[in-house]
Amino acid sequence: MRDFVSRRARVIPPSGIRKFFDLALTMEEVISLGVGEPDFCTPWNLCEASIYSIEQGGTSYTPNRGIQPLREAVSHWLSSHYGVNYNPDTEMIITTGVSEGLDIAIRAVTDPGDELIVAEPSYVSYSPCVTLAGGIPIPVECLEKDHFKLRADCLMEAISPKTKAIIINFPNNPTGAVMRREDLMAISDVVIDHDLLLISDEVYSELTYTGTHASAAAIEGMQERTILLNGFSKAYAMTGWRIGYLCAPRELCDAALKIHQYVMLCAPAMGQVAALEGLRRGEEEKDRMVQEYRVRRNLFVEGLNRIGLPCHLPEGAFYAFPSVDNTGLSDLEFAERLLKDEHVAVVPGSVLGQGGKNHLRCAYAVSRKDLAEAIKRMAHFIATNSH
């Protein structure tokens, strides 16, 4: 029989943490800092709104772009919070999580052979999505000495005549790095000079602990060449609902919409209702969760530095990204043995692209009690394994 698997599907790598995953499932009392999602339940008023809508029969398809009130609410929210204005009828699509938004954004702009630059370390989907769209992912490393911000000169070095777009994600998974307005301005100069497109995944935007989030689309001259992706998963603890949004200039949005209507049709109806409730009456609950993440960050990062895993203070998202250089172990060895010996699950930085080597991604979206226990177990591990 022929091998039916496509070349594209064959070349994308399997998950770098599969073996860790399988191992963790066999263990008791694992403290997992490997989970990239909030530990909070979705605020109850959002659930109630959704349950009520189901009771009222709100279980059908919605318009392709998403329900009108949600698009209007998102448009208003983006304008009042980040100073970016998108027409809810022509420049926005409610997507099935940011993951779908990312996929249709990449597919809408990528021709075979196009190069898309991916700022790394990063969330694992960007490069495979580029490959699946027929493009070529080109990694550019964000350096620890820059607190993992993307530097314009590093970006310049990755640009070739084939470069079409750049994919960034700030606040960043896995480093917690944040790009301030002035950092983005330096990047935007390069993007504009080279006539490139920016795909900006801002799903952690509300988890910015100092100051307010600067959206890439809010930089002068950038909105016309930016696809802005955001969603409800992280800020509103809504990962399972799968609701995100894509905002882009009309022409790009129309292209993405065509793909969206063929492959997804619409985002889940009940999730859209919950998201709308989040924007209308969920701000206070969201702020409470963000404040708690910040408290946990402070405790956890202090703990990491205290036990000999140097870690800069992440300014956003809910990840700490300590270095394991001092321990004499590689990140893969450290993560595997920490799981086996101490039952603490972390993600080795190597699987998260360039610049991730010898670092660990630790999600502090777990209770303070578990964070304290994790630090205790990690300290014990270091004491027994360092050389």
Next chain:
Amino acid sequence: MDEKDLLLLRLLEENSRLSPDELAIMAEITGEEVQCRIAALEEAKIIRSYTTIIDWERAANGEVAAIIELKVNPERDYGYDRIADRLANFREVKALRLVTGVYDLQLHVTGKTMQDVARFVSEYIAPMDRIRETATHIIMKTYKENGQNFCEKEPGERLPYSL
């Protein structure tokens, strides 16, 4: 009161056993500053006491609790304040509030047995001047107290890893 004070209050309300050093790390200030701020909050009687939330049903000490509603004739010049003050002095009264609606005052009362609560109401509360009517509701089960949900609920299972 600023943002840091509010954060300290929220953290202490949730767990009053946190040490100044822990609070300092959490609130991004020094341990000394934590102590100064807490002292000022105590001085201003914003922090009233440090207590523990106990599920007495679970402790199975057999204590009975009741919500008692009172209709009260307010007093010229004093309104409800003087009668409220008298009521608040009873050890059995754990909480006392002036509320809107059909009744005026709402009491949270505890006693060793249901008879104790009934006796307390009939012998001390009902006969007081200015109290026109009482309604006693024995608490059968507490589902939530001071923001703490007493219902056993396992958190939904999360995957050990997700990127």
